[in-house]
Amino acid sequence: MSRSFSAAVLEWYYQHGRNNLPWQHPRTAYRVWVSEIMLQQTQVTTVIPYFERFMQRFPDIIQLAQAADDEVMHYWTGLGYYARARNLHKAAKTIMAQHGGEFPREFTEVQALPGIGRSTAGAILAQAFGQRHAILDGNVKRVLARYHGVEGWTGQARVQDQLWAYAEQHTPDQDLPDYTQAIMDLGSAVCIRSRPHCAECPLSPDCQALKTDRVRELPSLKPRKSIPVKTTRMLVLLNKDKHIMLEKRPPAGIWGGLWSLPEIPLESDVKSHCQQQYQFEIQAADDSDSFRHTFSHYHLDITPCLVEVKNPDQCVMEAGRILWYNTAQPDRLGLPAPVKMILNRMSEE
Numbered sequence: 001m002s003r004s005f006s007a008a009v010l011e012w013y014y015q016h017g018r019n020n021l022p023w024q025h026p027r028t029a030y031r032v033w034v035s036e037i038m039l040q041q042t043q044v045t046t047v048i049p050y051f052e053r054f055m056q057r058f059p060d061i062i063q064l065a066q067a068a069d070d071e072v073m074h075y076w077t078g079l080g081y082y083a084r085a086r087n088l089h090k091a092a093k094t095i096m097a098q099h100g101g102e103f104p105r106e107f108t109e110v111q112a113l114p115g116i117g118r119s120t121a122g123a124i125l126a127q128a129f130g131q132r133h134a135i136l137d138g139n140v141k142r143v144l145a146r147y148h149g150v151e152g153w154t155g156q157a158r159v160q161d162q163l164w165a166y167a168e169q170h171t172p173d174q175d176l177p178d179y180t181q182a183i184m185d186l187g188s189a190v191c192i193r194s195r196p197h198c199a200e201c202p203l204s205p206d207c208q209a210l211k212t213d214r215v216r217e218l219p220s221l222k223p224r225k226s227i228p229v230k231t232t233r234m235l236v237l238l239n240k241d242k243h244i245m246l247e248k249r250p251p252a253g254i255w256g257g258l259w260s261l262p263e264i265p266l267e268s269d270v271k272s273h274c275q276q277q278y279q280f281e282i283q284a285a286d287d288s289d290s291f292r293h294t295f296s297h298y299h300l301d302i303t304p305c306l307v308e309v310k311n312p313d314q315c316v317m318e319a320g321r322i323l324w325y326n327t328a329q330p331d332r333l334g335l336p337a338p339v340k341m342i343l344n345r346m347s348e349e
Contacts, residue, residue, distance in 0.1 A: 005147075006175075008203055009186055010175055010179055010182055013182030013186070017185040021048070021181075022051055023035035028128060029105075034054060036124055037116075038079060041081055050075075062096065067089070069257060069334075072089045073085055073334020078340070082255060082258060082336075083256065095113070127180050127181065130176045139186070141154040141187075145163065146209035147203050147208060151218070153221065154220075155222060227299055229299045230300050231303070233264050233270075233305050234262070235305050236304055236307060237280070239312040241324075247262050259335055261339050262277075274309070280309050280310070283309070284306075287304070288303070288305070290303040327344075
């Protein structure tokens with residue numbers, strides 16, 4: 001079964017798979033690693049332009065490790081899930097310090113790097129070095145759950161153990177770079193969540209979900225939870241030169257390490273906050289239309305508030321935590337997507 005499974009997947013891949021992705025030419029450990037981190041929870045079409053820009057600026061581990069945090073975050077701005085960028089940067093420094101700047105080839109050493117789990121480590125080593133390691137990303141989980149008729153949500157430990165066993169069973173001894181890409185491609189292009197293209201699938205003759213008419217039921221959906229809605233007011237503090245004040249967020253948490261606009265609750269008084277927090281006197285404060293930014297686990301309704309500041313020079317600023325941003329000559333900073341949108345809007349106006 002395993003030989004016919006992998007052979008069918010590979011045959012399909014050579015005819016229909018993606019053979020010209022930028023990280024495949026050349027296919028180095030560094031390029032594969034960066035692509036795998038970017039592809040976590042992000043689609044290939046979105047990743048490609050980010051990957052190409054990232055490679056132009058950081059062509060190797062040395063360049064990445066030596067770069068400033070803000071510049072790395074700047075090149076990640078818009079991809080979201082910013083902990084990935086922080087871990088990528090941290091891992092590059094670890095590789096320089098512990099592995100002489102060479103990406104490690106031992107599975108345990110790769111998995112020990114920040115931001116790399118079992119599946120990602122396997123995907124990197126299989127694609128970059130042809131080592132035999134199974135992978136189990138979201139696309140592969142879906143293929144295996146349907147093919148074997150595995151019940152339950154794939155995030156459950158019991159279900160994951162089953163799927164890992166099947167992933168190991170089907171991983172061939174040869175053609176590992178191609179098979180690893182092939183099984184991911186099959187899940188993302190054919191065995192998709194809604195309305196899968198079963199007639200085009202090379203595994204359909206033996207697919208248990210198809211045989212039992214349960215393709216739409218498997219894999220089981222994650223138990224639903226209502227997504228809460230939070231609100232915030234983002235202060236667009238303008239000095240006399242029309243520069244905008246940004247604050248660097250703490251390294252952990254949402255938008256960790258990025259430069260952002262100051263936030264206050266909607267019910268807070270803008271004038272009092274500016275006086276107490278920054279010793280600012282303000283001339284005017286006007287709210288703009290709210291808009292929604294959605295995270296994986298909650299919605300955030302953002303109300304930008306344009307605030308003209310009288311005396312920014314009297315502000316007590318913590319070095320390295322606050323700066324005045326010139327929208328006409330923007331710095332290379334890591335910015336959350338909604339903040340970047342607000343700044344772009346200000347620049348246009």
